[in-house]
Amino acid sequence: MIDMILDYLGNSSAIAILVLVLLSAYLVVVFWIFIYRLLSLNSLIVNEKKSLESLTSRNTSINPLSSLYKCSNGSSSKHILKACEISIIKDASFGISWLSIISSTAPFVGLFGTVVGILESFAKFSNHSKVGFSIIAPAISEALVATAAGIFVAIFAYTFHQILVRKVYELNTYIKAQAEILIAKG
Template identity: 80%
Template sequence: MIDSALNYLSNGSAITLLVLWSLSLYMIIVFWIFIYRFLSLKSSILTEKKSLEALTSRSSTLSPMSALSKCANGVTNKDILHACEINIIKDASVGISWMSIIASTAPFIGLFGTVVGILESFAKFSSHSKVGFSVIAPAISEALVATAAGIFVAIFAYTFHQILVRKVYELNTYIKAQAKILIAKG
């Protein structure tokens, strides 16, 4: 397996290697954004959940650890709280659009690598007078590796994007609930 991968990389064209390098970079970015944002959102959700529980049970004030408390500075004006909600969610969703961009472009980058690989294979075969399927099939299968890599990256990017969008929604729910309680308490 490793020998065939090394053979593929050593025999690949510059475009194919560039495509695989780009997709590798995409994969690193996807995992970096996901891990960073997931841990950050998880921490924020836990803080806001505790703050909401404190607000609804024993305390009539917002927890000082809450992002809403830090933003509003004790003001319970509806417009101020709404502006804080928007700002908190904007900050929480930083980087998530990159996941969507990578999920949508990675398959096209892989497809580009496949098309170039197939074109190069056919250019090599043009000098032969007679070429059989046993010669064409390995060349085309090697070219399809780029498409497979693009789809592989897109699957992770799309899945992680959906997980992070759900976490932002969960955070938004806690923030809105706190703001509504604060407005109702006046």
């Protein structure tokens, strides 16, 4: 397996290697953003859920660990709570748009690598008078590795983006519910 990868990289052009390096960097960024944001969102959601449970039970105070409490300083003003809501969601969704950008650009980066690889393959065969399918097929299949890598990265980026957007929505729901209760209680 390693011999095959080294052979592929040894026969690849600088553009193909650059494309694969870029897609590898994309993949690292995708996983880093996902893990970091998932852990922080889960922590925020747990705190907001506890705070909402505290508000809906006999206890009438908001949990001091709540982001809404920290932002509003205990105020129940509708305008302050709305501003805090917006600020919390903005901070919670930081970095998630990068997953969307990567999921939409990674296939094109891979496709660019494939096109360059196919063009280079045809350039190599231009000096030959007869070229059969058995000679062209391996060159084309090597070029398609870049497209496969781009799609691979895009799948993870898109999936992680959707998971995190759902987590932000869940957090937003808890914050809105708390704000409504606080406004109602005055």
